Amino acid sequence: MEARYSLTRFGAKSLLPAAIVFSVIHETGPIITGLVVSGRVGAGIGAELASMKVTEQIDAIEASAVNPYRLLAATRILACILMLPLLTLAADACGLVMGWFAQALVEPLSLHQFINSGFKGADFNDFLPPTFKTAIFGLIIGLIACFQGMRTQGGAAGVGRAATSSVVLSSLFVILADVVLVKVILIFFP
């Protein structure tokens, strides 16, 4: 609604659907998904593995001649890599529907019209690279959370520290990675 007000002032109200679509699929959807998953999943993985570490469960896995990095870390990192793009699709869909809803509140517009107008001129290069860059976010979140969890020391306080540092570091690195990836995407998909 704020964007609508600004665009109206500059006489570009008709560009609003396209502005919403492009901002959601290019940046807002991927980065918000990355940050939400950093907070929710990063903290969960960090705390779970840290709890297993301080109660010697990870040592017990290793003593059973099973590689805990393969069993616990590799599976979680892979899950993050695979799920982030799918969650981003869901976030994009929600963002577009809510964008249309906000637009429809002030000016009658069907979803069909909104989508047609918004996606006019868009191609796969606008959609695929930003969506699949979130696989890198998943790699970052999984790696940091697993690393923080599996190197924990110091009982319950250590579990808390691992959960906090997982969220803080993965959020920070997701934002940094986004800056780099946007630049890379602009080079390869101008």
Add this chain to the structure above:
Amino acid sequence: MKRGEGRKDTGVLAVAVKDLHKSFGTQKVLNGICLNVATGETLAVLGRSGTGKSVSLRIIIGLEKPDSGSVRIQGEEITGLTIDELGSVRLKMGFLFQHAALYDSLNVAQNVAFPLLHHKREMSKSEQADRVQKLLADVGMEGHLEKMPADISGGMQKRVGLARALILEPDILLLDEPTAGLDPISSGEIDDLVLKLQQEHHMASIVVTHDLHSAKTIANRLALLDDGNVVIEGTFEELQKSDIEFVREFVKHS
């Protein structure tokens, strides 16, 4: 044929620890410790808290790397091995952690079956379930297969941990304070259980404990550690007769 009957004493020591040193930061924990355990023998490692008993056990199974020294498992040097190379050595060993270290997301039967699922894939599900049930019956936990670790007592957790340590029929059993924190009756039951399982399976065992009574019950030999080194090694009677002041004090207060 009972488990363990097929095992032969090849003359090679089951565990040979030589001149082991380990420090954490500035704190020196092990200071040239040497321990030898033959097949079928049980060695109890005693000592005050912080003398490096548990660290020695963790080094023997490869969970800690020593600063220097040698650890040979059935003749094979393990100190330089990677985590994957250690896998085949660890298959020969069972480890009971001080606090059992059961997987809290798995129930009792799943905890015991965990090593089987990863290393005996050729076994059918029913064979695996049979082995788990038999072992849990051996440790007196036959009625608690579906319970979660949080729902059973500390003594029961130790029993389940012991069953998990034995599920792959190891040649070497490492027990880290198997009776710590248990009441005298539960301690006695765990001792009897360990003794029975050792006799049945003819394993080499190293038992780390503070409990001299428990050590006397289950071990052939005792090693007393102080300041990161072995002060005396021998039978319980030899420890009793020792004229080393520290040994006399330890025996007197145990």
